[in-house]
Amino acid sequence: MSSTTHEAGWAHASGALRGPSWLRTPGEVNELVPALWSSTARKVDGELEVGGVRVADLAAEHMTPAYVLDEADFRGRARAFRDAFAGWDVYYAAKAFWCTEVASWMAEDGLHVDCCSPGELLVALRGGVDPARIEYHGNNKTVPELRRVVDAGVGRVVIDSLTEVDRLAAVARDLGVVQPVMVRVTAGVEAHTHEYIATAHEDQKFGLSITTGDALEAVGRVLAAESLDLRGLHSHIGSQIFDASGFEVAARRVLALHARIATELGVELPELDLGGGFGIAYTTQDDPATPERLAEDLDRIVTHELRALGLARPHLSIEPGRAIAGPSTCTVYTVGTVKPVTLDAGAVRTYVSVDGGMSDNIRTALYDADYSCTVANRASDAPPVLARVVGKHCEAGDVVVRDEFLPADVAPGDLIAVPATGAYCFSLANNYNHALRPPVVAVRDGFARVVVRRETEDDLLATDVGGPVAAARGAAGVTSEGRAG
Incomplete structure (x- = not known):
């Protein structure tokens, strides 16, 4: 976070280009920082794999953006809390990330569940959680x-x-x-x-x-x-x-x-x-x-x-909640444009625009949250440059990763993976600009399966009851402003 505010937002504040003091230029821009990633994530010849599955293959099959959920990591963290706190009741906080599959994991692995809405309760019961083990x-x-x-x-x-x-x-x-x-x-x-x-x-x-x-x-x-x-x-x-x-x-x-x-x-x-x-x-x-x-x-x-x-x-x-779900998931995006922007004294910020944004991760805008990222589909010999990964939404504050070093040759078509997006990113996902919420793809032991499918345009229109009315008005020769055509 910048220490100086600006009426147009933190992105324009004095000193914002320098990046945070804790961010260091990497010695090897292709390497992962293991502490930020799920336990099975690794780079093989520059390509990111999670759960034994190439992220590039997941992107080709399921498109991007997509949440990639490392099942072994998620369940391992849940069991680690269960075992470390033996004799205590460990309630998994469903608000962090919740779907029927995860509910079934919690039931199988002996955790209790903390719900805070009728919808979360519905999913818990559908997933087989004993209601006596639910806190509301x-x-x-x-x-x-x-x-x-x-x-x-x-x-x-x-x-x-x-x-x-x-x-x-x-x-x-x-x-x-x-x-x-x-x-x-x-x-x-x-x-x-x-x-x-x-x-x-x-x-x-x-x-x-x-x-x-x-x-x-x-x-x-x-x-x-x-x-x-x-x-x-x-x-x-x-x-x-x-x-x-x-x-x-x-x-x-x-x-x-x-x-x-x-x-x-x-x-x-x-x-x-x-x-x-x-x-x-x-x-x-x-x-x-x-x-x-x-x-x-x-x-x-x-x-x-x-x-x-x-x-x-x-x-x-x-x-x-976050401590179980957060590290287990990364979000994969496709780069659409790369825009070097010249700022004060000839300094340049590289804006890397991806095909998601604040509709799938609003935490950067909402909480000033910091994230990391990596190019996921290839190795690069280019030097690192300080970049800002931004979304495609019609908001200047639509930022996914505020500051990170990426290879200077990052280009349209590259895949960008952001770690630690398992908590609250899917839970807070939204349809801003009528975006479709991404799928959640679980990976384990070289296999992948969709546990939450991508929204479709039919889903988007399912609750929009204006279509037939609009059609009737059009047939009657009435414009959208209510005047006769």
């Missing part, structure tokens, strides 16, 4: 939504407001069940992340404040509701977090509330959910912790706080 989030759950969730037998509903306590209690009572719940609390911790994904400070929409007393009031209301079963407290401090100190402060404050509930209300809650938000490596500036290190740190933090408070250990849970 949301800051504005409607009555029909809650009826659907409770009727499905979801194992935990995470209450997010005082209003929801009464709403959910009424729904559960009407359905004749006692619904297990968690109460989401805000611990007042400022996670070191983007403002929009820091979720435990007070001034935001999620949870109930410990400081103001809303959290304790919610707990009291839940305990008084015969149709609700309070299992514990839930805390989530944000996303893309590398520093365990945030979890330490949050755990201290949440467990202090846990202790107050035991002392003042006479109930020692049996569970505690510390949320997720574990970061991944998007570029060489990122240094994420392993699941084993995270498990060690979080266990140490909780054990220390419980000992200080004289409390028994509750059953613990976490919610990794």
Whole structure:
């Protein structure tokens, strides 16, 4: 990110051409940085392979842009969290990336699932996830939504407001069940992340404040509701977090509330959910912790706080999403144009335009996210040049990779692969400029299969009900402005 703003956006700010301080000129422009890629990704004679499949072959068969999902990597990361946090419940956060195939993997590999919409719940159930192993989030759950969730037998509903306590209690009572719940609390911790994904400070929409007393009031209301079963407290401090100190402060404050509930209300809650938000490596500036290190740190933090408070250990849970899905996928694009643009003092920025953009990865525009990339279809002997990979949409901020070194001979027809796009890129994909959302192609052991197909023009028009009306108006001689022709 540039340190100087400009009314036309960060791309025009003073000093933007120099690139970030952490980006170094590569010694070999064809090589991958392994920490940024899925575990089976490699270059063979300059060509990128994932899961034993040449990316060029995938592009030829499935066209671009396309998300390439490394199944072995995804499932390996999920099992690594499951094993490192043995004795905990590990909820995969479906919002990171979700489809029926992934739901079936989570069911087979013994993870729980965290959903936050009726659509995510539908996919979970379709994929064979036991509803008792599903946790359901949301800051504005409607009555029909809650009826659907409770009727499905979801194992935990995470209450997010005082209003929801009464709403959910009424729904559960009407359905004749006692619904297990968690109460989401805000611990007042400022996670070191983007403002929009820091979720435990007070001034935001999620949870109930410990400081103001809303959290304790919610707990009291839940305990008084015969149709609700309070299992514990839930805390989530944000996303893309590398520093365990945030979890330490949050755990201290949440467990202090846990202790107050035991002392003042006479109930020692049996569970505690510390949320997720574990970061991944998007570029060489990122240094994420392993699941084993995270498990060690979080266990140490909780054990220390419980000992200080004289409390028994509750059953613990976490919610990794990005840390499982993110590194498992790369997005493959085809270069359409290469445009050297001369700027101040004769400096040149090379704009590499690809056939996707903010419709398949809006994170760069939304969060100022940084990404890396590589030419995927060939080796190059050309020297590296600082390039900006941009999309094809009608927005100046349609940037995929803000700064990266690519070979100087990058040309139309080349394939560009962007790593670490497994989390939130497909989930946030959109139809801006009426673009068609790309497919997700899973690869493993030399085989590829589509797990989410590419949208078609028929899909795009399926919800557009204006066609027959427009045709009738045209037949009647009426123009689009409503005047007679």
